[in-house]
Amino acid sequence: MTTEVVDMITVVIDGFEVSVPKGTLVIRAAEKLGIQIPRFCDHPLLDPVGACRQCLVDIEINGRPFPKPQASCTIPVEPGMIVKTQLTSPVAQKAQEGIMDFLLVNHPLDCPVCDKGGECPLQNQAMSTGRGESRFEGKKRLFDKPINISSQVLLDRERCVLCARCTRFSEQIAADPFITLNERGALQQVGIYQNQPFESYFSGNTVQICPVGALTGASYRFQARPFDLVSTPSACEHCASGCALRTDIRRGKTLRRLAGDDPEVNEEWNCDKGRWAFKYVTALDRITNPLVRDSSGELREASWPEAIAAASLGLKGKRVGVLVGGRTTVEDAYGYSKFARVTLNTNDIDFRSRVSSDEERDFIASHVVGTSTTYRDLDRADHVLLVGFEPEEESPIVFLRIMKHVRKRALKVSAIATKLSRGNEKLQAIFIAVAPGSEAEAIAKIELTAKSVILVGERACESAGTLSAVVALAGRTNAKIGWIPRRAGEPGAIATGAIGNLLPGGRPVSDPAARVDVATAWGVDSLPTSAGKNSDQIFASAKTGELDALVVGGVDPLDGALASEALLALDRAFVVSFEIRPSAVTSRADVVFPVASVTEKSGSFMNWEGRSRLFESAVEGSLQRSDVRILSMLADAIGKPITLNTVKSAAKEFATLSKWDGARASFTASNSKNISVTSDEAILTSWRRLLDDGSLQEGEVNLAGTARKSVVVISPKRASALGVVDGDNVKVSNTQGSIILPVLVENIHDDAVWLPRKSRGAHLLETLGSASGTLVKVGKA
């Protein structure tokens, strides 16, 4: 660890001395003393602008007073500075009251119907700093209201105090400068461009930082009064970035979610999916009672004892595979892991309900387990290399963190990808275009240092040899590897051993000492010794009858590489499903257990850094039906208990297991396979977009309205060969099916064709049976 030396400066504020790092703004230094200077435009994470003038204070430096009050949000501390805020300077106090007078001139008195009323910085500071009644007797400025600046954000211009927080956020943090101030004087207003709506993945943050009710979320507008809400700190269940959130509930129903404040992780931001995609929780089709398939073959509601008995009967003594899914909490994943080993006596468990490979499983055991790469490493990196990873689409807060350093210190970013994305354009990444399958060659040519970070996405496993090349690169340069899967549950599932080659704490199944460790802790004689099947193999074995039964967590069988085979397997095997809503699994299951959604239970996620993201149940009086509790009951019924009756006991037991300190699993490199292409063919490549047809986004139409349009992306060379221009329809097909979408000619490898993986009109795995690395025909539609 190196210690960063910081110059400290001591200043006096209202008679109190305070020492703060050089460069600290006066308003922040005052906060350190607990002195709250009123403010609107100031935001600690945005560049100072000094526009609202609410934070005026009196300042003198070495005995020389400024002739007039200064905006404390724009002035850094200096040695010998004496600051007098509204608490000790009548001039500052009058200045602040004067500004507040002005701010209220054109602000409507519609607090009783405004969403912000009750949690409004203007309301609060008008109380603390303003006069009880306005002296303004004239006419207020009026605007038509509200304006939809996107399908999810509404603007009431007459409420706006023109602090420019939203426009600065969009420009400085999200790098989506789609809103701007226009006009002038009191008619100045926030506006959007004629041809470019406010379609930013981060637009919800503008609603949150708006100090008045000018920007509101379409889904929350007029839904609640802030004082009727019960707020619970929570963690985001969508991706592995690991955002702290706040969940607001009224009468048991989630009404909104806000970004939480975690300087180490998401700072004060989150993405629109994390903010607005929670309607699935309150969907009308939630499964609330256990279901059992009766003799007539119909699923019907059953009592818990009946369902437990039915599941026990179908699993006891059978050959069972366990498919965990990528969305479980650490505690639930631990439950599945222990249930598989102790109750079912198998290592046939995998959390990867997506395209995966054994190269990846080895990579996880040897290079993800035991590695701690963090956001802090990105803060210090000299170069970030992105491999099979689109941060803006697949881990938006990682994107924001990289963006921050690109803007502040021109951090070098390189992207090895098949197509140049808008996110990577914003990062000013050096784009190294590759054909799907030839990533490894490009990686071999990269130069990095020990201060560099290689961020690898889950899609890296889709091209054989890519992860091997990453391992070689890291070995050659000492760069750090950060593996970032899309789903929030995956890092936790790895840590708890919900995968066939690892036991909890990153212990290799193949290591006898590791097995003894865990067996002792669990109080069992032994654990299964050989590495288990991966998810594809589990489905394949269930299809052939090599496995009798499946225990399935939150898995969409159509997200895997073998979609059609998975459905056949589910049809054939005895299936016990843990689900919140009807799915392709529940419709084929023999027993369905209703489980809690993330707002209805406590637990924790582990983000890509391995950092624990604890959360409590946000819904009062929920039944806390976390998967692990049901698994524990089921294990009891089978007669091989796992004794994890509560989430807390699971967390406690997992913590006592600690991390493996023995040798890591070894990694065997794989070779890459180049794919050759003929002229009318292309190699398929794709990724999931942040906003798409994912099941957790269902029911939120306003959010869906800002999803990027589905397109087929081809290179200019292919476009001219096909004779198509932007917007023409093209057909992408193989023997399984075809997709027709408008074409977009962009910077993509000439051999490749890109489509969104699961967006409207483009469900690749379902339609084409493949999402990447296979040949498809591309032609004019």
Next chain:
Amino acid sequence: MTKLTPVLSAHWDEKDSFTIEGYKRHGGYTAAAKALKMEPDAIIQLVKDSGLRGRGGAGFPTGMKWGFIPQGDNKDHYLVVNADESEPGTCKDMPLLLANPHVLIEGIIIGSYAIRAKYAFIYIRGEVTHVVRRVQQAIEDAYKAGHLGKNIFGSGVDLELVLHVGAGAYICGEETALLDSLEGFRGQPRLRPPFPAIAGLYARPTVVNNVESIASVPSIINNGAEWFQAMGTEKSKGMTLYSLSGHVANPGQFEAPLGITLRELLELAGGIRKGHQLKFWTPGGSSTPLFTAEHLDTPLDYEGVSAAGSMLGTKALQIFDETTCIVRAVLRWTEFYKHESCGKCTPCREGTWWLVQILKDLESGKGTEADLDKLLDLCSNIMGRSFCALADGAASPIVSSLKYFRSEYMEHLHNGGCPLDPQASTLFEKAGV
């Protein structure tokens, strides 16, 4: 003996004063040729020694501003001329550019060479199409003559000059708003520091000078610092253009040494219009606190005007006689500032909105004496609280008018409206002329 010292305006009465030939007939471009043979630092020193101060209003020493540009920094430097003359009453740069655009171009050549700028810009007010055309023609002629472009005057020095036409915003006369506008953004003042000398146009070291300041430089090069210092007062050196407008017999531009008084200028301008008396006047445009007849002998230099409670500003002397309603005049100015407030900061944006409404009520006789105190209080909450000086300028005429003419405001309230006949103050009113 006349007090006039025509330098910039010496040949305005010649038919071809605006042409390159007309300019050269009187020694035009000899200063530039001379300057290009000097050391750049020597030019900066000469301008410092002359005592030339910014003619755009603030009066900052021009040579010192040039000296702030870091040298040897391997960055492009820029000279930007502020020709966005928009202050109500101010009318000196536009006539100068109309009558003698080449003197500005020559000044730009010298200034750019001094600060080592290879690019210079003139940001000109967009509404004055006739002036824009004339300056554009002058630039073309200067290029043709080899005074701009590559290897000017055969000196090995390159200089490109770009004329940029503003889109009609008073705020763009503020130097940082001007730079934003020049870069293609909306014109709003920037947060300082960094100052333009460090990070100005395109974040490069930049000098922003007023037209008249730069146009004064060739004469200093040719005649020397001592010649310039011989004019003016102790701390306000040289000649300058005073523009008289309003109720004077012969309005126009009068070039005289700094420190001349209104009484002297009125003599030159034929006095107040016949049959009337001076009521109030602005020394430096509408944003400077008003003066009255008691200030007729105030020396019109930076210090003299300041000591009397106002600012020299742009030396735009708007003269109003006794037919003018003070409330009405102040309301018109306030409406201007409300219209021109850029909207960035609260006190200016909301304050001017509010002030106009109160003044309108007062003009029509609505309100009470308490409204006058409210007006003053609002002004005190605006002045020195806003982001830039625009709002200070908006509050100045209100505060000073209440200082000298509170009783006239009260008369409006007692009278239930304006006691004066607005038509009597118009210039087309024949009675008394």
